[in-house]
Amino acid sequence: MTLIRKRKRIFRFQKKLNRSLPVSILLFMILALFGAFMAIPLIYAFNNAFKPLDELFIFPPKFFVRNPTFDNFFDLVAVMGDSWVPLSRYFANTFIITVIGTAGHVLLASMAAYPLAKYRFPGSRAIFSMVVLSLMFSPHVTAIPNYMVMSLLGWINTHASIIIPSMAFPLGLFLMKQFMEQLPDAMLEAAKMDGASEYRIFWSVVMPNVKPAWLTLLILQFPVLWGTNGGDFIYSEQLKPLNYALEQITLGGIARAGVGAAVALILMVVPITLFIISQSNVIQTMSSSGMKD
Amino acid sequence: MMNVLKKMGMSIRTYEGQKVLWGILFVSPWLLGFVFFFLIPLLTSLQYSFSNIEASSEGLQMTFVGFANFIEALTVNTNFNRQLIESMMDIVINVPLIIIFSLFIAVILNQKFFGRSLTRAIFFLPVILASGVILTLESTSLVQEINQQNAASGGLANALGAFELERIMLRAGVNEFIVSYLTGAVGRIYEIVSQSGVQILIFLAGIQTISPQIYEAAKMEGATGYEAFWKITLPMVSPLILVNMVYTIIDSFTRSPVTDLILSTGFDNFNFGLSSAMAWLYFVSIMLILLISTYFISKKVFYQE
Secondary structure (H helix, E strand, C coil), rough: HHHHHHHHHHHHHHHHHCCCCHHHHHHHHHHHHHHHHHHHHHHHHHHHHHHHHHHHHHHHCCCCCCCCHHHHHHHHHHHHCCCCCCCCHHHHHHHHHHHHHHHHHHHHHHHHHHHHHCCCCCCCHHHHHHHHHHHHHCCCHHHHHHHHHHHCCCCCCCHHHHHHHHHHCCCHHHHHHHHCCCCCCCHHHHHHHHHCHHHHHHHHHHHHHHHHHHHHHHHHHHHHHHHHCCCCCCHHHHHHHHHHHHHHHCHHHHHHHHHHHHHHHHHHHHHHHHHHHHHHHHHHHHHCCCCCC | CHHHHHHHHHCCCCHHHHHHHHHHHHHHHHHHHHHHHHHHHHHHHHHHHHEEEEEEEEEEEEEECCHHHHHHHHHHHCCCCHHHHHHHHHHHHHEEEEEEHHHHHHHHHCCCCCCHHHHHHHHHHHHEEEEEEHHHHHHCCHHHHHHHHHHHHHHHHHHHHHHHHHHHHHHHHHHHHHHHHHHHHHHHHHHHHCCHHHHHHHHHHHHCCCHHHHHHHHHCCCCCCCHHHHHHHHHHHHHHHHHHHHHHHHHHHHHHHHHHHHHHHHHHHCCCHHHHHHHHHHHHHHHHHHHHHHHHHHHCCCCCC
């Protein structure tokens, strides 16, 4: 696998005249070194999930699985079958929180970033400096005032208490604004002159051109919400997200090591898959957009 | 207020007026959320920092105590001063290293090669691993262990290498401060690699928004890849250096011992006033770092016109 990759790389670089072969090889080596650093935990977790019980506790620990089984996953289903809230309910909760929260965050942050980046209106500077300031403030400290706001709004023990605040997260706005500032004004003016409304400009000009930016935002926000365990705001068992249920299972400690490994794999696979899908989409963006000055 | 409304009504027909209207329209949904979930809690915590807070059956009782909490944090508390300075130093050292490293990796990852999105995913992995879900599981599923072993063995090998390097450089007459910065950097490799996932991604997105025509034109004029990086890529992603700097600093919150101290003061000792005061001191010192570095960086930032 790596050999094929290496060969292909070298082949490609040979066609490129502006970089010498030794430099390419050196760059690739560095990449491979750091990449290996990062990949080890993933490979280990993946192997662990398929290990039968006797292999999990072998000493010294083996890195790769020898007799792969699905036992750990069956055990997980069996364990979940005993709980009085079905697994699908937990899954639905996490799905609702993650999808609505992520989509809302990307949408609201982009919409707010567009005028802040491209138009000057009274208060725009003040709004943006507030955003930057709030970025620098540790979120843990506002825990108590936050709870009070929630209870004032009557959102305690609802999904809204997790979804709505995540939409207004300042990081996304900051990121989108920096990206949108790089769009040439000429492009927006051209759209305006052709009679596009602001709404139309936003959807058909701005958003397609900053696609890499909002895909990045998507990837950043998704794991945060996917990994939420309901925090301090959700008390009812039937409203708790998936992560909470899986945490409870792994509290069984050493006896649940196999199930724990399966859980870790499931929780990791979804964000990683999303990441790979969105990253392969990014490539198409730039080929379809072109600006001539 | 009436005056403002009148003025808005007058100017609504002009192009400028329309811009204002649309601007406010687009910002307001986000702004509402922001005010409720960030601004109000933030201001409440400022109020807490000047008060003595006691929880009773009638809710929270606040009494105004002036700067007492701030004085206590800085002069009475044994840990706060030291940890604040330590984490400030950590930020100052790590931020430039993380930014340089992530830009470097982003440029490499932007090239076309087999298995590119998989490689990108691998570099983003630490972010997913650290996002809370797996962190709690890791301790039981042994992933944590391998992580620690990685850090330990890597750290040991690095430390040995750094020690040799340090002697050679000192003997060669390199400035002592530079030497200690560089060897410290070597020791921090694992830390830096695992903290730069998001930054790589942001730079990558930035590089992807550069239009390929610019590179084509440069290539036709005979620019080398090296020149293209310094003259095209770097200026075009320079606004994102600022983003990444801010992000790196925020990210360091979650790892900082100061945050732990703030949390334990607030929630273990129930001294919310002192905890808020500490948070605000931390906030102000980070703001100072950011203001200074923003000042220098924004001079260099390039915006396409």
